Amino acid sequence: MRTCDLCGGSEFRPLPFYYEFEGQRLRGTRCRRCALMFLDPQPTPAQLERLYGKDYFTERPNYDRTQQEVKFIEDGQKNQALNELRPDKFTDYILARYPGRAFRYLEVGCGPGYTLKSLQALGWTTHGLEISVHAADFARRELHLPVVTGNIETTEDFHENQFDLAYMGDVLEHLLSPAATLAKFHRILEPGGLLVLALPAVLNLPAVRLGFAAYGLLGKERRMDIPPYHLYEFTPATITKLLNAQGFELVELRNPVKPPRHIRLGGSLMEKAAKLAGQYPTYWLNKLTGRFGDRMFVVARNAKPV
Numbered sequence: 496m497r498t499c500d501l502c503g504g505s506e507f508r509p510l511p512f513y514y515e516f517e518g519q520r521l522r523g524t525r526c527r528r529c530a531l532m533f534l535d536p537q538p539t540p541a542q543l544e545r546l547y548g549k550d551y552f553t554e555r556p557n558y559d560r561t562q563q564e565v566k567f568i569e570d571g572q573k574n575q576a577l578n579e580l581r582p583d584k585f586t587d588y589i590l591a592r593y594p595g596r597a598f599r600y601l602e603v604g605c606g607p608g609y610t611l612k613s614l615q616a617l618g619w620t621t622h623g624l625e626i627s628v629h630a631a632d633f634a635r636r637e638l639h640l641p642v643v644t645g646n647i648e649t650t651e652d653f654h655e656n657q658f659d660l661a662y663m664g665d666v667l668e669h670l671l672s673p674a675a676t677l678a679k680f681h682r683i684l685e686p687g688g689l690l691v692l693a694l695p696a697v698l699n700l701p702a703v704r705l706g707f708a709a710y711g712l713l714g715k716e717r718r719m720d721i722p723p724y725h726l727y728e729f730t731p732a733t734i735t736k737l738l739n740a741q742g743f744e745l746v747e748l749r750n751p752v753k754p755p756r757h758i759r760l761g762g763s764l765m766e767k768a769a770k771l772a773g774q775y776p777t778y779w780l781n782k783l784t785g786r787f788g789d790r791m792f793v794v795a796r797n798a799k800p801v
């Protein structure tokens with residue numbers, strides 16, 4: 496029988512949405528004990544392999560920009576451009592708090608390795624793990640970076656206390672066992688080492704919570720019109736519990752909402768209208784309270800004994 500990845504419980508409540516994948520229904524589910532949300536059943540490892548076929552990484556520009564990057568390199572100004580840091584939430588946060596510190600750093604989901612390369616220029620020791628064969632090859636061949644092709648759940652490439660900083664963006668919700676993955680970070684990060692996670696929190700939005708309640712009352716459920724990429728849906732409460740359970744203490748949790756113009760609209764005309772009407776109140780509610788956002792930026796410290 497399936498047990499909850501966070502608390503080990505086995506009493507679940509169905510949520511009013513599901514995915515259809517290869518003739519199977521994968522249902523949104525919430526653990527009654529700890530409120531972790533996940534799909535039940537999960538896709539099998541073989542199904543996941545089909546789900547993340549070649550197209551996933553070549554057709555989604557966010558995941559693999561390698562072809563563009565190859566052109567950019569051929570166009571010249573290579574080294575100067577490569578050493579230039581492109582600021583983002585993660586580097587802004589770390590460089591502001593730890594100026595001048597050279598970390599032993601692991602980036603999970605490093606793509607073609609541009610961020611790793613620029614952090615190396617700051618004196619950091621950088622390692623990468625990347626599931627796209629194409630992007631990982633590029634990082635090794637063109638940027639001479641120690642990037643391993645693989646999956647954080649199955650890789651055996653890293654050893655105890657190897658790193659003092661790790662970053663993983665938009666990966667945890669795709670994995671079969673987030674708890675086992677955090678346990679792995681607990682092992683490969685030294686005592687006091689930092690783990691930074693970026694992840695979605697879509698089911699944390701007030702509009703989605705209200706929608707669930709309404710669907711529940713009406714006895715309706717919604718078939719999702721995308722493949723089942725997210726095996727888990729986290730909230731600030733459940734990600735905090737999961738980190739604590741695997742030996743991390745929370746340093747910071749930001750829960751912003753995407754500005755309205757960045758929210759992609761889908762569904763029927765009525766659904767589009769409802770989403771638009773919900774966006775601005777949600778945006779300002781989030782600005783005022785710092786809660787109910789649909790993104791999370793989480794910093795946690797490894798609390799294992801020295």
Ligand SMILES: [Zn+2]
Nearest residue numbers: 499502526529
């Ligand atoms: Zn649970």
